[in-house]
Amino acid sequence: MATKATLRVYRGDKDGGDFKEYSVETYPGMVVLDAIHEIQANDAPDMAVRWNCKAGRCGSCSAEVNGKPKLLCMTRMTQYAEGEPITVTPMRAFPIIKDLVTDVSWNYEVAKKIPPFKPRPKEADGTWRMQQYDIDRIQEFRKCIECYLCQDVCHVIRDHDKKTSFAGPRFMIHLATLEMHPLDTVDRRDMIKEEFGVGYCNITKCCTEVCPEHITITDNAIIPLKERVADDHYDPVRWLLRKVGGGRKKEKPSPK
Numbered sequence: 001m002a003t004k005a006t007l008r009v010y011r012g013d014k015d016g017g018d019f020k021e022y023s024v025e026t027y028p029g030m031v032v033l034d035a036i037h038e039i040q041a042n043d044a045p046d047m048a049v050r051w052n053c054k055a056g057r058c059g060s061c062s063a064e065v066n067g068k069p070k071l072l073c074m075t076r077m078t079q080y081a082e083g084e085p086i087t088v089t090p091m092r093a094f095p096i097i098k099d100l101v102t103d104v105s106w107n108y109e110v111a112k113k114i115p116p117f118k119p120r121p122k123e124a125d126g127t128w129r130m131q132q133y134d135i136d137r138i139q140e141f142r143k144c145i146e147c148y149l150c151q152d153v154c155h156v157i158r159d160h161d162k163k164t165s166f167a168g169p170r171f172m173i174h175l176a177t178l179e180m181h182p183l184d185t186v187d188r189r190d191m192i193k194e195e196f197g198v199g200y201c202n203i204t205k206c207c208t209e210v211c212p213e214h215i216t217i218t219d220n221a222i223i224p225l226k227e228r229v230a231d232d233h234y235d236p237v238r239w240l241l242r243k244v245g246g247g248r249k250k251e252k253p254s255p256k
């Protein structure tokens, strides 16, 4: 006999809204995005949901299931207790556009502020040489699919709305990718401290827990960035070197 699941889906826009309940017939392998598509097909063709790949690659179906940030296309219905309603809501950290779709454009604005990769000149033989260790260290950060689930769960953004002071975990890994790149020549440490607010992170690791790509955001990106900033600003020897202009190997970004 077919099993039914109840979904409580948030319906609304910037002016407000409420939950509506839908009953969906489940099948083996069904994910929450499938259930939302069933609802669109049978009960609510105007329900808004953003998705693209249905394979956990594009990062566009981010929302919250039972209050936890999730990719809807990678969240199996079977992980929720049978007979209990499953609540689906838009990401709470970003302004709602409609139903499950949020406006994540703040993230694009943060991305634009980060000085881009600027490699040192090539060697005399026309090549660049790097240590494999340096490549391996940043490789995991490149798996990011920009789903912004880490931004959504981070209490600095979600609960304290410090979007003007803190860039958030997704951009901490981007900054770490650039800072740790063996060829990069730009020194972003002042920006990481001041403009991107690394000090706001109190290492709760919630971002790492929700990352669908299992990037070790806190331990491998944020803590090393904090250490670099602390060394640079609070180590008395480095502080003195900075004052006399000898403490940095990279260039400061030029003002825009």
Ligand code: SF4
Pocket: 153, 154, 155, 156, 168, 169, 200, 201, 202, 203, 204, 205, 206, 207, 208, 218, 222
């Ligand atoms: S570890 Fe830092 S960046 Fe990650 S969720 Fe916690 S406060 Fe936010």
Ligand code: SF4
Pocket: 059, 143, 144, 145, 146, 147, 148, 149, 150, 151, 169, 170, 173, 210, 211, 212, 213, 214, 215, 217
């Ligand atoms: S770091 Fe992980 S959770 Fe954050 S945007 Fe990238 S893939 Fe998504």
Ligand code: FES
Pocket: 050, 051, 052, 053, 054, 055, 056, 057, 058, 059, 060, 061, 062, 071, 072, 073, 074
């Ligand atoms: S639809 Fe692409 S990640 Fe879910």
